[in-house]
Amino acid sequence: MAKRVVPEADRRRRRPTKQGQVLTHGLIVETALRMLREHGADGLTARRLGLALGADASAVYRYFRGMDDLILAIADELFGHAMADWRPTGDWRADLRDLGLRIHHAYLAHPQAAVLTASRVTGRPNEVASDETILGVLRGAGFPDADAVRIYHAFIDQSLAFAILDAATLALPKAAREGDEEVWRDTYARLPAETHPNIAATAPLLVARMNDSAYRTALDMLLSSAAAQLRAVGA
Amino acid sequence: MAKRVVPEADRRRRRPTKQGQVLTHGLIVETALRMLREHGADGLTARRLGLALGADASAVYRYFRGMDDLILAIADELFGHAMADWRPTGDWRADLRDLGLRIHHAYLAHPQAAVLTASRVTGRPNEVASDETILGVLRGAGFPDADAVRIYHAFIDQSLAFAILDAATLALPKAAREGDEEVWRDTYARLPAETHPNIAATAPLLVARMNDSAYRTALDMLLSSAAAQLRAVGA
DNA sequence: TCCTTATGCCAACGCCATTGACGTTGATCA
DNA sequence: TGATCAACGTCAATGGCGTTGGCATAAGGA
Structure with a gap:
C-alpha cells in the first residue's frame, strides 16, 4: 500500500x-x-x-505529450513523494493528521508547483492512490460514506488552499520583477487604521501563514469537528 | 461599508x-x-x-499595464460583485455564512476566473474591503485577534479550495480538446473495485461537489468549530 | 480655430509550444 | 558479423502569444 x-x-x-x-x-x-x-x-x-x-x-x-502532460507528471510526482512508505497506525485521527502534514510538506517544498498543479485533478496513479488511502482511513474509522466524502473534501481543500495561499504569500517573482506592484506583505501592512481598523490590528498575524503551526491548527479544527460528527453517528 | x-x-x-x-x-x-x-x-x-x-x-x-494587471482587475471585480451592498445583521454566524456564500457564488459563476485569480492576492480595494469586513465580523463577535485570523484563514481557504476544485471537476476545455485525456469524472468512476475499493464505493459522491449543499456543510462545520472556540474563550 | 492630450491602430520584436523531417545510435536476431 | 529497426536527439519552421513605439486622429479647452 x-x-x-x-x-x-x-x-x-x-x-x-x-x-x-x-x-x-x-x-x-x-x-x-x-x-x-x-x-x-x-x-x-x-x-x-x-x-x-x-x-x-x-x-x-x-x-x-506536451507541457501539460509534464505538469500532470510533476503533480503526481509530488503526491508520490508525499505518500511514499506511508503505513496506517490504526488511529484514524493520527493517520489523517500524518497524511495531511505529508501533503502539506510536499506542497511547501514546491510552492510554485503547488500553484501550477493545484487546480488540476490528474487522475494519475499516485494521486488516485492518495485519495484511496485517505478515504480508506475515514471509512475504516466508521464514517458513513457521505460523511467520509465530506470530510475527505474538507481535508483536501485545507491542504490545497494552504499551499496556494502560502505560495501567494511569498514574494511572487512576477510581482517582484515588475517592481511597481505591491507585494501582499506590504499591502496589508500599509493600510491606514482609520479605513481598515481590523486589518491594521491583525496585520502581523495575517501575513504569518507560512509555517506548520497555522496548518496544524486548521487541521486539528477539522479533525475535532470530524470526531464530533463520528460520535454523533455512533450515538 | x-x-x-x-x-x-x-x-x-x-x-x-x-x-x-x-x-x-x-x-x-x-x-x-x-x-x-x-x-x-x-x-x-x-x-x-x-x-x-x-x-x-x-x-x-x-x-x-498588461495581462497580469487585467487579471488582478478581474479578481477584484469578482470580490466587488460578491460584497456589493452587504450589511451586517449583528449575528456573526449568520453574517459569516452569508459572506461565505456570496464569495462562493461569485466564484461559481466564473470558475475559470476563480482558477486564474485564486492564487493571487491582489491587494486591490474590493478584496481588501472584503478581508476587512470578514475580520470585522470575527473581531466584533469577540474572538481574540489570533483566533480571528485563524478562522479568517480557514474561512477564505474553504471558499478558495471549493472554487478551484469545482472548476477542476468541470470538464476542462484543455482536457476535452485533447480528447485522449481522461476527465476526473470518468477517471474515478472507472477505477476497479479490487484495487481501489474505497474510491469505487464512494465514486458518485466524490464527483458530486458542484452544488451549494457541499459548501454549506463545510461552512457549517467551520462555523460550529469556531463557535466552540469562542465559548472556550468566553469561559 | 488651434493646441493638447487621450487613445485607437499598425507593424514589429522576441519568446513561446509544438511538429515533421532527418540523422544517429544501440539493440536484436540471423 | 552484419542487416534491420525502433528509439530518440537535433534542426528548422510554424503560428500564436504579450508587449512596445510610432503614428494618426478625435475630443475638449482656450
Whole structure:
C-alpha cells in the first residue's frame, strides 16, 4: 500500500545528448521541479527546460505529450513523494493528521508547483492512490460514506488552499520583477487604521501563514469537528 | 461599508474603435470575464480580447499595464460583485455564512476566473474591503485577534479550495480538446473495485461537489468549530 | 480655430509550444 | 558479423502569444 509509482520504460535504449546528459522521465520531472522552485512558474518553459537538461527543447516531447502532460507528471510526482512508505497506525485521527502534514510538506517544498498543479485533478496513479488511502482511513474509522466524502473534501481543500495561499504569500517573482506592484506583505501592512481598523490590528498575524503551526491548527479544527460528527453517528 | 469600487478616470475623452465600440475599464473586464467563462483560461488572450471588443489587441494596454494587471482587475471585480451592498445583521454566524456564500457564488459563476485569480492576492480595494469586513465580523463577535485570523484563514481557504476544485471537476476545455485525456469524472468512476475499493464505493459522491449543499456543510462545520472556540474563550 | 492630450491602430520584436523531417545510435536476431 | 529497426536527439519552421513605439486622429479647452 502507498507504493510509489514511477514511470516505466526507462530502461531500453539511452542515447546521451550533445552535452552527454542521459534523459529519463524522472530526470526531466526533477529538473522541471527544480526550475519551478528556483525561477518560478514563468521560468519553466520547454526551451529552458531543454537547456537545463543539456538538450534541445523538443527532446522533452519524446517523453511527454506536451507541457501539460509534464505538469500532470510533476503533480503526481509530488503526491508520490508525499505518500511514499506511508503505513496506517490504526488511529484514524493520527493517520489523517500524518497524511495531511505529508501533503502539506510536499506542497511547501514546491510552492510554485503547488500553484501550477493545484487546480488540476490528474487522475494519475499516485494521486488516485492518495485519495484511496485517505478515504480508506475515514471509512475504516466508521464514517458513513457521505460523511467520509465530506470530510475527505474538507481535508483536501485545507491542504490545497494552504499551499496556494502560502505560495501567494511569498514574494511572487512576477510581482517582484515588475517592481511597481505591491507585494501582499506590504499591502496589508500599509493600510491606514482609520479605513481598515481590523486589518491594521491583525496585520502581523495575517501575513504569518507560512509555517506548520497555522496548518496544524486548521487541521486539528477539522479533525475535532470530524470526531464530533463520528460520535454523533455512533450515538 | 462594503461599497463597490469601480475604476475611475473613465469619463474624459472617449473615442470609438473602428467598429464603433467605446472602451472602458469596466467593459474590458466584463468582456474578459465572458471570454473566460465561454472559452476557458486559454481562450483569454490579448489578441482575442481585442477582437471581442471590436478593437486592436494593443488597445487593452491603454487601460491596463498588461495581462497580469487585467487579471488582478478581474479578481477584484469578482470580490466587488460578491460584497456589493452587504450589511451586517449583528449575528456573526449568520453574517459569516452569508459572506461565505456570496464569495462562493461569485466564484461559481466564473470558475475559470476563480482558477486564474485564486492564487493571487491582489491587494486591490474590493478584496481588501472584503478581508476587512470578514475580520470585522470575527473581531466584533469577540474572538481574540489570533483566533480571528485563524478562522479568517480557514474561512477564505474553504471558499478558495471549493472554487478551484469545482472548476477542476468541470470538464476542462484543455482536457476535452485533447480528447485522449481522461476527465476526473470518468477517471474515478472507472477505477476497479479490487484495487481501489474505497474510491469505487464512494465514486458518485466524490464527483458530486458542484452544488451549494457541499459548501454549506463545510461552512457549517467551520462555523460550529469556531463557535466552540469562542465559548472556550468566553469561559 | 488651434493646441493638447487621450487613445485607437499598425507593424514589429522576441519568446513561446509544438511538429515533421532527418540523422544517429544501440539493440536484436540471423 | 552484419542487416534491420525502433528509439530518440537535433534542426528548422510554424503560428500564436504579450508587449512596445510610432503614428494618426478625435475630443475638449482656450
